[in-house]
Amino acid sequence: xxxxxxxxxxxxxxxxxxxxxxxxxxxxxxxxxxxxxxxxxxxxxxxxxxxxxxxxxxxxxxxxxxxxxxxxxxxxxxxxxxxxxxxxxxxxxxxxxxxxxxxxxxxxxxxxxxxxxxxxxxxxxxxxxxxxxxxxxxxxxxxxxxxxxxxxxxxxxxxxxxxxxxxxxxxxxxxxxxxxxxxxxxxxxxxxxxxxxxxxxxxxxxxxxxxxxxxxxxxxxxxxxxxxxxxxxxxxxxxxxxxxxxxx
Amino acid sequence: xxxxxxxxxxxxxxxxxxxxxxxxxxxxxxxxxxxxxxxxxxxxxxxxxxxxxxxxxxxxxxxxxxxxxxxxxxxxxxxxxxxxxxxxxxxxxxxxxxxxxxxxxxxxxxxxxxxxxxxxxxxxxxxxxxxxxxxxxxxxxxxxxxx
Numbered sequence: 139x140x141x142x143x144x145x146x147x148x149x150x151x152x153x154x155x156x157x158x159x160x161x162x163x164x165x166x167x168x169x170x171x172x173x174x175x176x177x178x179x180x181x182x183x184x185x186x187x188x189x190x191x192x193x194x195x196x197x198x199x200x201x202x203x204x205x206x207x208x209x210x211x212x213x214x215x216x217x218x219x220x221x222x223x224x225x226x227x228x229x230x231x232x233x234x235x236x237x238x239x240x241x242x243x244x245x246x247x248x249x250x251x252x253x254x255x256x257x258x259x260x261x262x263x264x265x266x267x268x269x270x271x272x273x274x275x276x277x278x279x280x281x282x283x284x285x286x287x288x289x290x291x292x293x294x295x296x297x298x299x300x301x302x303x304x305x306x307x308x309x310x311x312x313x314x315x316x317x318x319x320x321x322x323x324x325x326x327x328x329x330x331x332x333x334x335x336x337x338x339x340x341x342x343x344x345x346x347x348x349x350x351x352x353x354x355x356x357x358x359x360x361x362x363x364x365x366x367x368x369x370x371x372x373x374x375x376x377x378x379x380x381x382x383x384x385x386x
Numbered sequence: 387x388x389x390x391x392x393x394x395x396x397x398x399x400x401x402x403x404x405x406x407x408x409x410x411x412x413x414x415x416x417x418x419x420x421x422x423x424x425x426x427x428x429x430x431x432x433x434x435x436x437x438x439x440x441x442x443x444x445x446x447x448x449x450x451x452x453x454x455x456x457x458x459x460x461x462x463x464x465x466x467x468x469x470x471x472x473x474x475x476x477x478x479x480x481x482x483x484x485x486x487x488x489x490x491x492x493x494x495x496x497x498x499x500x501x502x503x504x505x506x507x508x509x510x511x512x513x514x515x516x517x518x519x520x521x522x523x524x525x526x527x528x529x530x531x532x533x
Contacts, residue, residue, distance in 0.1 A: 321433065360430075
């Protein structure tokens with residue numbers, strides 16, 4: 139683990155768990171999905187991030203300070219979530235530290251929950267979920283589950299760093315991307331991603347409450363969405379719309 | 387032969403001042419952070435987005451807790467629109483778990499500047515899945531016809 143980013147264990151951390159990531163990105167799909175998993179499965183905080191690279195802020199819950207980047211878990215799940223937009227210039231050290239920590243806990247697979255923006259989202263009834271993986275074996279497994287693969291293109295943000303880093307160190311990793319609004323919180327997209335997560339891993343979460351609370355989430359998530367949008371601009375998120383020049 | 391319409395000096399000066407105002411507004415937003423709510427006016431500022439296409443400007447606004455008949459869209463001048471929407475229920479800080487601020491909100495409100503000339507009279511509005519969509523046809527100052 140790097141000196142500048144430390145992850146401090148707080149509770150019992152399971153080994154051989156599936157590690158999930160829910161970081162602020164388009165439509166806040168990952169954060170919304172992660173928050174719902176935490177509340178539905180009653181996950182406890184097992185570790186937190188301590189780093190001077192993070193913005194100088196804490197999150198207060200019931201009067202007590204918490205790191206904005208924390209890891210929750212139970213006997214077979216670890217879930218890393220951020221309650222603040224991660225500045226574009228520190229995504230590498232943050233993600234690398236989380237992956238190294240996960241590897242030290244022998245996680246069997248890493249899965250990033252995220253979104254992929256689609257134009258005229260409000261007109262779309264059935265949202266698709268796409269996947270990309272760190273190796274052929276994981277890609278094959280996802281294809282067999284009937285999930286569409288994101289074949290060509292660019293990926294920008296924490297999930298991109300996670301896939302590449304896991305590919306480099308030979309760790310099974312997957313990114314699930316639900317079609318969503320670019321810059322509005324999208325609980326419906328989060329629900330679709332959670333359904334596919336259940337399909338792939340067996341981690342089942344009832345999404346009916348998430349859909350019921352959709353308007354409340356959209357109202358509450360405005361500020362974090364706005365700040366995330368600013369960071370997405372800095373990391374040139376719109377590059378995901380670019381047509382790649384394929385170099386074989 | 388070109389048939390480009392000449393613009394008057396007043397139009398050019400007006401446009402110059404408008405662009406200055408726009409730049410000042412952008413700068414002000416960057417330099418002065420403010421909350422996304424106003425407890426004096428009991429309003430919450432919704433998220434919004436502007437997309438400029440060759441033919442029109444599309445403004446979208448995320449309006450949770452709102453019904454279509456509770457939304458009002460007004461043009462304040464030729465480049466600014468005001469959007470307000472009464473919410474179905476009052477929202478209190480307590481609802482967000484916040485106890486150190488007091489206040490309740492019953493309206494979503496924002497105004498937004500349209501960065502290119504548009505025809506406000508031809509504004510089209512629709513509301514779907516909680517997203518307000520305002521379409522404004524672009525007004526082009528002059529046309530350069532083909533020879």
